[in-house]
Amino acid sequence: MKNFLLYAIVGLGVVAYNVATQADRDATGNIVDGGTVNPFTIRLGDCFNDTGALGSEEAGEVSSLPGVPCSEPHDNEVYAVFDVSFDSFPGDDQMADTAFEHCLEQFSDFVGVDYESSVLDFTALYPSSQSWSTQNDREVVCAVFEMNGEKLTGSAKDSAI
Numbered sequence: 001m002k003n004f005l006l007y008a009i010v011g012l013g014v015v016a017y018n019v020a021t022q023a024d025r026d027a028t029g030n031i032v033d034g035g036t037v038n039p040f041t042i043r044l045g046d047c048f049n050d051t052g053a054l055g056s057e058e059a060g061e062v063s064s065l066p067g068v069p070c071s072e073p074h075d076n077e078v079y080a081v082f083d084v085s086f087d088s089f090p091g092d093d094q095m096a097d098t099a100f101e102h103c104l105e106q107f108s109d110f111v112g113v114d115y116e117s118s119v120l121d122f123t124a125l126y127p128s129s130q131s132w133s134t135q136n137d138r139e140v141v142c143a144v145f146e147m148n149g150e151k152l153t154g155s156a157k158d159s160a161i
Contacts (some may be wrong), residue, residue, distance in 0.1 A: 023067035030069070037067035039125055042141055044081050045155070047074040050145075061128060073151035076123065080106040080142040089132040099124035103142035111144065112160040119161050121147040 023035035031037070031046060039062050042048070047070040051062065068074045084098055103124050108114045115122075122144050131137035144156050 031067045032069055034066065034068040034072070036064040039063070039065055039141070040135070040137070040139070042067075042078055042081075042125075044078055045070070046078045047072075047152070048076050048078075048143070050075045061130065062125060070155050071153070073153050075151060076143040076145045077152060077156050078141055078143045079110040079122075079157070080140075082140055083138040084127070084140060085138075089127070089129050092129070095126050095128075096124075099126040099140045099142070102140060106142060107144070110157055112158040119147060120144045120156060 021035050023031045023037050024033035026032045029043060037046065037048060042065060046067060048065040048067045051065065070077060080103060082102060084095070086094075086098075089095070090098070103122050104115060107118075107120075107122060111118055111120055122142055125141040125143075127137040127139070144152075146152055
């Protein structure tokens with residue numbers, strides 16, 4: 001009985017911590033107060049800051065993102081979200097190539113200038129073999145960032161930067 005009570009208290013503590021640290025959204029879904037955002041629930045127009053994993057060449061699995069209101073300085077803004085249509089996981093290289101191609105196609109429509117003329121770059125969050133099989137993950141998230149490492153403030157939509 002003591003172990004069950006201890007596990008229940010620890011479990012409630014973890015749930016309370018997660019709820020307390022989640023980003024707050026308004027009625028329209030915009031982030032109005034910073035906090036963690038689950039990468040499986042990130043939305044078009046969300047802004048977030050970098051994590052150590054996002055900045056590395058071998059980023060790996062991302063379990064949470066530091067969401068912030070777009071009106072505050074931020075590293076990234078989600079500009080496209082789409083599902084891939086493979087019948088089975090195509091492998092990491094093909095998944096990365098597909099994410100890159102589709103994100104690039106959406107870039108100029110969002111920013112208002114072609115990729116080569118922009119000071120912005122983009123990154124993509126895409127399914128891994130593990131998330132594909134265990135969470136039925138098919139979603140790619142494209143996010144713009146300032147390639148010189150400067151923070152963005154406000155939306156980059158139609159900014160032509």
